[in-house]
Amino acid sequence: MKRCFLTRTLEHVSAEMSLHVLAYNLKRLMSMLGIAGTMKAIKSARA
Known part of the structure; x- marks a missing residue:
């Protein structure tokens, strides 16, 4: 059986999916x- 995520617990899978x-x-x-x-959009959003 192939796993789709590298992590196992729901909390870690949620974080991994968020990164994807x-x-x-x-x-x-x-x-x-x-x-x-x-880059311009990111810099203007941070200000």
């Missing part, structure tokens, strides 16, 4: 805005 979703969304954002536009 974050990475997916960042890749989408970079494809839409480009790397420079993404």
Whole structure:
């Protein structure tokens, strides 16, 4: 049986899934805005 997640407990699987979703969304954002536009958006959101 193949496991889909590297971690075992529900708390850790939840954190791992959150990282997967974050990475997916960042890749989408970079494809839409480009790397420079993404960095600019991140810097303006932090201020």
